[in-house]
Amino acid sequence: MFTKAIFTLLLAITGFTVYAQSVVVSGLVTDKQTKQPIPGVGITVKGTTSGTATGANGRYSFSTSQKPPFVLVISFLGYASIEQEITGNTSDLIAELEPTAILGQEVVISASRTPERILESPVTIERIGAAAIKELPSASFYDALTSLKGVEASTQSLTFKSINTRGFNSNGNTRFNQFVDGMDNQAPGLNFSVGNIIGLSELDIDNVELLPGASSALYGAGGINGTLLMTSKNPFKYPGASFQFKTGVNHVNDDNSAVQQFNQLDVRVAKAWNNRFGFKATFSYLQAKDWFGNDSRNFDRVNNVLKPGDRNSDPNYDGINVYGDEVSQNMRNLVQGSIEPAIRAGILQASGNQFDPRLALGNVPAGSSYPVYLNFINTNVPAALRPAVINQYLPFYYGLTYPALLPNQSISRDGYNEADLVDYNTKSLKASGSFNYKITSTIEAIAQLTWGSGTSVYTGADRYSLRNFSIGQYKLELKGEDFFLRGYTTQERSGDSYISSVLGVSINEVASPNNTWFPAYIGSFIGARLGGQSVDAAHGTARTAANSTGRGRLLPGTVAFENVKNQIMNTNISATNINLTDPSKSVYGARFDDKTNLYHYEGMYNFSNALNNVVELQIGASSRLYQLRSGGTIFDDLNEDLNINEYGAFAQLGKKLFKDKFKLTFAGRYDKSTNFEGRFTPRITGVLTVAENNNIRASYQTGYRNPTTQNQYIDLSVLGGATRLIGGLPRSLNKYNLYADKGVLRKDYTAYLASVASSPTNTGDPSLLVPYTFDAKGLRPESVQSYELGYKGLISKQLLIDAYGYYNTYKDFITAITLFRGGTSYGVPVNAAGNVNTYGAALGLDYLLNKYTLSGNVSYNQIGDLPADYDNDFNTPKIRYNLGLANREIIKNVGFNVQYRWQGKYHWFSSFVVGDVPAFSTFDAQVNLKVPSVNSMIKIGGSNILNKYYVTSFGNPAIGALYYVSYTFNP
Template identity: 65%
Template sequence: MSKTFTRAIFALSMLFFTASFAQGQSVTISGIIKDKATKEPMPGVGVTIKGRTTATSTNSAGRFSLSTTEKAPFTIVITYVGYTTVEKEITGSTSSLDLEIEAGVTLGQDVVISASRTPERILESPVTVERMGVNAIKEISAPSFYDALNNMKGVEISTQSLTFKSINTRGFNSNGNTRFNQYVDGMDNQAPGLNFSVGNIVGISDLDLDNVELLPGASSALYGAGGINGTMLMTSKNPFDYQGVSFQFKTGINHVNDDNTGNQEYKQLDVRMAKAWGNKFAIKGTFSFLQAQDWQADNYNNFDRTSRTVKSGNRVTDPNYDGVNVYGDETNSNILSVSRSLQQGFAAASPAGFAAFNNLIGSGASYANLVTAINTNPVYATLRPALPYLGVLYSLNKNTTSSQDVSRTGYNEANLVDYDTESMKMSGSMHYRFSPTIEAIAQLNWGTGTSVYTGSDRYSLRNFNIGQYKLELKGQDFFVRAYTTQERSGDSYISSILGSFINEAYKPSVGPAANPTSGWFAQYALAYSTARAQGATDEVAHNAARGVADQGRLMPGTTQFNTVKNGIANATISSGQGAKFDDKTNLYHYEGMYNLSNALNNVFELQVGGSYRIYQLRSGGTIFDDLTRDLNIDEYGAYAQLSKKLFQEKFKLSVSGRYDKSTNFDGRFTPRISGVFTVAPNNNIRVSYQTGYRNPTTQNQYIDLSVAGGRQRLIGGLPESLNKYNLFTNKPYTDASYRAYLTSVSTGAPNRALLQTYDFDARGVRPESVQAYEVGYKGLLGPRFLIDTYAYYNTYKDFITAVDVYQENPANNFPKFGVPVNAKGEVTSYGAALGIDYLMGDYNVSGNVSYNEIGDLPAEYINDFNTPKVRYNLGLGNKEVIKNIGFNVNYRWQDGFYWNSSFSSGEVPSFSTLDAQINLKIPSVKSMIKVGGSNILNKYYFTSYGNPSVGALYYIGFTYNP
């Protein structure tokens, strides 16, 4: 690390230390809040200074502490969902403020931080915010809070496996979504090398989660690069506020009525321990372990990787069958071309034999008579060793050899990846309070597991692990933090490469020059031609040829298959003989923020902050172009936000902006302007203009990876990557024109005039940006009815997409490249959503509906909006329908849509799911028993094409001290 940067960090730290201790005389109030009827302490109660942004909440013992530079007297507001709001005047510091609140019917009183990076009531947020608090987490019907995010307005999830899911809002969903930020206690939760968020693998357990806040739409003005479609903040419980021992054990079954596996057991254990000594020092530790049989991807539809569409046919009816979740069958060749190559090879190796065969064929005799003559007539004895070539020459002469692409026989995903899902994660932290408002934190989060992830391929993640380590100093008005993310791919490998190399292990696709007929395609062509020469139909000839070529094929489940499979899976891609990627990428991040509002006596609100980030890409050439060099990417940025209440505090105007710079790209400024107008008490209209941008991911910049069984190479879009493969000088051909050319070849009349070159932008791939307009309303229509609605319009520029191109090389082959590029022109999208909550007695009725649509598209843009037009959620719950018994039910439906990704494309049908739980609270032992399930009607569905279908998961859980 440079001396300049070290000095800058030191200076910034000193600035925050100095400012925090020089804020002037502060008022500190603390106390306990109880339920008026039961006299029990109330956790999670919001405490806010009236008319200001300063806020806190009570801990598990109902205690709170709040410090402010606000001059006394002032008023604090105590709010909690389902209870009547209480206001209390404060005349000075106090440590024994005991208050009671009574049950009422109040909604919309949650305090959020994400929208403005400062506490404020969710009703007054300048942008749309979805929130899940600690009490809602205990009542969810889904197996985990992460699964329950689907119930939020406008939120959708792409499920790649049981423990791997990607969150998205407002369109352009993808596997391992890189347009959506996830933060855990302020740490970016994205794997820096593999480019997916790991909230389910290395995240927060339900026991330790305090709250989730989710911002749909652009959020770069406050959170920097990324988050072009949304940002989610997950916050764990502070050990000062939530002490003691908690544990949860959950067991159940899934794969009910699943022909692939039959019923399978699901087990999960969560433990949390926290202890504080006075109000100075506290520690916390958590442990979580999950074990289950994963959902299996079994889409065997025939996928045309050239046109990227599903076509009819299966392995029996289509010689070029390529199953979506079948690997190794990506390797193919044209049988007519192979036959002609064999013909040319035989003519060169044996001119006399070649001439003799042609003379015999020219005699007009049938193939059977020719074979008999050669085998019985001594004159032709020298031709007998070359008899296998006779069928090829005969069929070519009679024009019975079809110009048909033929693929190798692949292996189903279930035979290649590890479905024995495990997830183990642990975290620990130490907290020290210098004062009631200044706290130092040392924290580690670490997790490992086995799962399956969908990117440009299906990746079997085995013993994959990520560690995040953080040091932070925070106060009421500031924070300074530094953390690192350490990614280790363990024994992970790529399924299609594994399938292809298993095929090559028992029989190479192309034999060596000394023995060309030992190759799989050569044997196929020889057997096919012989069958055709004998009068077989084309279909019969192809099936017979496959039987011959597949002789010796390694069969799943055998010792020989497993030995070869394990050898390939444990050899790295860079060795040229393996499927394993060896990623050891690290991220280092430093940031700080200061809120000057209190120092300015709240005349207006002002925040400033900055960040610096380093990516160290280390894959040993198995993912990135880093086999012989180290790759580093630096990013830095700074932001400011100014807010002021106007017109007798009826209107709050906020203006913010951020400047960011990355190693490979020009700096850019992202502003945000928002206004919140209070039309009536607890009723607000919000309007915002936001901008967001996303740098090309680390893989967009530097990937250099063979996929699809070696048929395609993915490369970064930077000019240096394009130059490495001479794509500027030896210009490749577009995908559409190359397919047209192949069609002409198959007719026997190649037409090179059909080939059209693709011109890459000399600047290479660049950041994409969005301009987002939103108008919304959130308000209480009486104490029992909360409504939240919004409409948005987004315009994307330089949208990052990808192109497939084919480059002709000196051997007259056309290797395929997949390259990230920026779409020309603008891409627009728009949508709206409506959410309601209604308290009907003790019952909470909720529902939301969202609508998303893609608008204008550039002519060459591949539509990957990947989002249903309409989706809705309905919920019904009661925390205590009868004494100590509560329940929750959630129904979800979404429209069908077309999914397009680098892995596969196809229709995702509409589907609905029903989640439910019933719980029994046992106050005498501070415990709860919950029985429930997700998708309890067991209607299997999939959320994205090529990913597994998801059935029911039924569970029973016991939680102590939730």
């Protein structure tokens, strides 16, 4: 279906293409001082994307349908650009570039989806080119994105990072779009970009462009807070072979681990024949030991705050990165409520033929021991009912017999440290390739595949161990100077991934089921108190006794622990089947099985050249299909396939006015999704040239995002079974009897909104619960209106200034609430009432001092007043800044780059954990030696070279230094 549709579209376009007469241009580019050829120089027709790049010998040749005369731009980082007029076929055109440093001359595409100088962009945009990428000090180009103005990252593991701008940062950022060669980089089952797991190899990056803020008018749903576009190298422009090997160490002075080795290999091969057929292939493999999530501080999940104590001092201890201890019961509540559920279920009756433990308790002398009680049961209870009576009613017996000895205290099970459950053997394998064919000199057909697999750790509502996780993207594209038509599919496969807390809880259940462990704890506690022990000592005795029930607590590192762990982590969650009558027959699973697919088709045509550039006009459309396929392990799709369709179309009209001193642009897009009403997102921008290379920009942009696939259809138990995450659509709310229709509460079931200390399982006080009524409009997309004013100017060719301020208003903000019904907790996405306002500003400076480049930027972000009952997940420091100093050649063939980053303290809120993130700073640095004789470069550097461990978001691992040395051939 996918291939047939794309080839039909390709044939339709090529069948109606008008073949214009081509102009052929060829020549040589050399260094004006050394007279040596310069490889990799960009050769482009001004105002278009048509062009090529010089080869290893400095020569180039290409053809274009651009009608002469036109201007050829010859540019390369570190050299002054040259513009030459072309009046017809031209051969052996000699160009000599003079070494210099020029600021603000880069050409960007993403801001308006058409080429323009970065100085003239109508919205804020950041760019990193290929030449700059190879001299970045960080271990990867993706890590270096945080040095850009206003950019922040949430680091969940060594290879999993989420990029964000302008607030509302999160571990899985659904408000930030990321594209690789035009393909949406999101994992469709997760609905957010998975860092650079399936991104580009450093050797294959042509450029990276980042748009902070809303961008839905041009790029569709998502991108409320920003859009990142990464473009790979075209084999026609960048032929040849290159490779890079990087090795280093991390976990230096780490209490969790000895020093560990880090290795990465990147290879790229590209070839073109007759400027007609080309191909490329890339390979990248990384292997390292991941950062450890080892925050063992005690967390109160009812009130979302840290609390004092540890496992030895707090019977209800719940460590942040400890899993399995989320299972908690109040001792008194457990006793008082122990009989009712079984009576309602028909297991026991209050009177009649079946055994009623309340009658039996009246016949057992006060102060009698557990053996006496067992003897009474064995004498009076039918054999088939004895296990249920012993497990279910032992606490009831003790509670009635010794009520004064039973405190109003919650107790939790013993958990396991993250390191005992999660796979920290990080690996990342990325491969990509393309076949390129030029149908004409300006029309190119591309078949491309990008595939990535690896092992990593991701933080959502839980910590997820992504083992052998993979995503493949496969694209067919036809593009020319004025149009493109593409179709691609994203195939997500979760591999052997599992949920850490579900694994911890399940190991405990296999060792000793909860309905055995908690009664044993309570009985032993009362026995210890009767024996004269203090409350604290009795808790210790009770825990030891409870951990000895059943198979006994399974200890990490033992054969028994590893066998149970491997069985559970390789069993799907949907296969879990708890047998209360015979626990030995219970089945537990922590693995999720996600095989979700995305299919996307889009096209765009730029009519500007056809209109002789009197106005700029672009029109485009897209269609998308999500196929949710998790077998009931993530989504509510155990018994049916779930599909979501999305459609959209946009148009943009621009015109230069007042003798080209002012450019005004209007854009708008309409989108429709299966479960939600369609919506229109407009954009208006204006750029005023106040002096040469000095422009003031103003924009009004709108953005929106649909509730994610998980917001709509998730059905997943997390936090050790303490909470079930469900979708916000009526089908999910009805499934769990939370409402009947259009927000009307059922009379026989009442859902309650979580408030402070509101869990009935922890307090037993229903008066603290607030009944909740759903919005009659139902779950719907959130939207933002963004106003921005900025200035970008070049002063004396040495100082580049970029400054902006923005104000955003969010409506129908998608947040989450926790509901309780019948002792069960449900996490449900809803739209917050009222508006949420944010505002901020940023300033960036780049200054050339001889051969040195000094750079710096500072950004400020703030959130306004919040609606009632809205949890503040702005998750962004007020102030952050970056400073940089670089010199490409401080002495012959030797260069360096140093970057310093600082951000202030801020509060972090997520469905996983809540708390303060301390302020931190990092130094990244590298020094490089170029070896022209063998076309190579050696680089020695490190990230966070002072090795001050820091966290970017609460509950995630601390990040230390990574020191490396790399060798690159043909950089």
